[in-house]
Amino acid sequence: MRALMMLGALLSASCLRDTSFKCSTNAECGTGGTCELDVSFCSVADSACPSGARFGASAGSYANQCVGDGGSTDAGTDSSGGSDAPVDAVIVGCPAGYVTIPGGQGTHLYRLINLSENWQTQRAFCTSTTSSAYLAVPDDLAELNAIATLSAASQSWIGISDMATENTFLTVKNTPQTFLPWDTGQPDDAGPGEDCVAIQTSASKFRDERCGNKLRAVCECEP
Template sequence: MLMLLVTLASAGCLRSTTFQCEENTECGTGGMCEADGLCSVASSGCTSGREYGPNSGGKSGDCVGGSGGEAGMEMPGEAGGEPAPMGCRADYVALANSGPRAHRYLLVNVTGTWSVQRDFCVANMGFLAFPDGTNLANAQLEHDALRTLAADGAWVGVNDIVTEGQYRTSLNMPASASTQALMNLGGNPNPADCMFINTTTLNHTNCGDDRKAVCECVP
């Protein structure tokens, strides 16, 4: 009987190992508060570039978005390479004068953080859009088409969350030279790690800002 009481008393003292956040500042240096209220940290082994932190209960150590590593995406190894064909839903549309890649796009009018919009696009059979091409002129065409669709301020799928100054796309591929040529990188303090459309260029800001976005797919 005594052992039972001791066991019950000990169980009552156990604390939950799951911490619920509301803002990025609650997750420590480099941490982000994800849409499900759990903190994440940078991880080069995850497709999303993020994994759940140690106080995330059963999700601790899991990749945000559920995919682990680039292999799960079956992407080619070259920087800026095209993703494997994935098909497009009927609500994705072609954009006029968007360059030779002939991808399709879906406007996301509801605002959200960079990670929220990235996960939304994955859940809707796409990825967070980013301008690219075999040269700067083609990348600029796609950038301008995205701007026409979503206007200035919309998120694009480029960040340097994992390693400062090393930009990767929403497909966890290194950003190509054409994409990086569009970036206005003057003064890039942490945590301004995520890119958005800013007139004719891409600029960086806090990944926790709420912004519109565009999802992209490969027909």
């Protein structure tokens, strides 16, 4: 009887064993996978998610959730400091809170996220406000300076990264980024996870930073 009880306990412990997998590089997540370095779990592309990515089944408490869920829709505030209400439906066009800024790109509108969050959370917030918005992507020096001025921070996230392939910088719209005014010595990929791009305001240049760093950001909307 005692032996049976011990066997039952062992089987129970086996069933309860943590099966989550922690990653440190995209390569560990397989073809098309991305290691979300702020939580060290793998994600895959999923167009049904506002962020465009969903955690895999081995992502512990994040398993099968959209990347950026759990607060992403509460992460932003408008430039007056007011909180944003969660978005329950897909909005087309540029909703209230998006404004024109001097030096902005054409008819595009912009919105400040006052709170500092990691790159993926800021990206998810922008797409949650409207299907027409994304984490801002400067196309020239005038737009870079305009975004930096609106952010009013020493550094701010922009929608460019080399998460998929090292040193191949793509926008959040999955297009190659051709305007890349790097700061001196950049990109240097110093330390693990410097795959996301930020504006260095003082120099009007780009730097690669750890995606888990918490910075301000600006959303860009195409009417």
